Amino acid sequence: MSLVAHATPSGYLLPSIHSAPPFFTKQINPTTRSIADDHWTRIILGYARHRRLFTLRVEDAETSGNEWDEIFRNERINRRLLPDHLASLISSMVANNLAVYEPPKQSRSVLLYWRRPEEWADVLHSWVASTGQMNTIMTFYEITDPPVESPLSSLPIVILRKAIDVLSKSARAQIIAIADGEGVRFFPGGNKI
């Protein structure tokens, strides 16, 4: 039996291991399991980046017909990822700081960090610089929902806030709060922390 990489309908290239039936079973041997978990983590984050997905729920493995079908189901070998396997994957991702429970204090749904908040901070700052919006007061809605598609479109506010926190530590951003809501202002400040 030869395993080959497979491209999904949305254009994401699944590695050959995804066509191996044992890959969809939770491994008992800790070494094997950690290797399989690594592969799963890489596939999940890569796919999330490819489709710009930010949330992952245990429920996504329980039902079909959602955007995760392409990687959680492999019809060619008639296998699917089981919910409790996904739950353990999610908890290991959270432990490795590759995801964070959102909302906190539950373990069914996570925000995926296919970019760390620090990396998002960089993306955010260079986007603001390239669009000439330094020193301008902006609302969060304006950043995550711009009329034209940007690298930050549909970024969850939670991640945005973390990225802004990173920037404000080096005085490159400032949060302005008023009764009605919050806004942010960015500053050039080249030196990093």
Added chain:
Amino acid sequence: MGGNQSVPKVTPQDRAILDLKLQRDKLRQYQKKIQVILDREHEIAKAHLATGQKDRAVIALRRRKYQQGLLVKTDGQLENLEQLVSTIEFSLVEVSVLHGLKQGNEVLKEIHKEMNVESVEKLLEETAEARAYQREIDEMLANNLSLDEEEAVQDELKELQALAMVEAKQEVDAKLPSVPTERPAEVADPVPTPEPAREGGDRVAVPA
């Protein structure tokens, strides 16, 4: 420098701008909501028409029309808000330009204070004096030489020039070939080579 540069203080203007922008975002979200309602009413009307309930379809369409009117109205409001925001931001730019001009002006004034007309005149006068003094010294030094000495200098110059001339001539002589002593033999006029006749030079058209 410390790790934390200070960020500018939040002024009431900043708050006002933020407030306006938040209102604008709310309007945009509202528009999104209306758009959803519009689509929904359209679907409802379609469904009613499919089941033959014409009057219900008409009601749905009427509701849709009303929402459409709201959408147009919010468009107007949105435009107003955005204009206001732009105006405020532009005024802030103008203020900073004015500030820049003011500072530039002050610097210029400072510089002018150090460089008033009197001091420049005085400086120029002093320079002229110094130049005159220098010229005097020059003349004095030049006049120090007596007539004899001057003549000797001129003689030396001539001697040097003559030497240079001789040297130059020698150099030229060394380079040139000697003049031939014999008369060159007469060379016969070169015979012009006849042009080779072109093959089939003149063709005569043969009548068909």
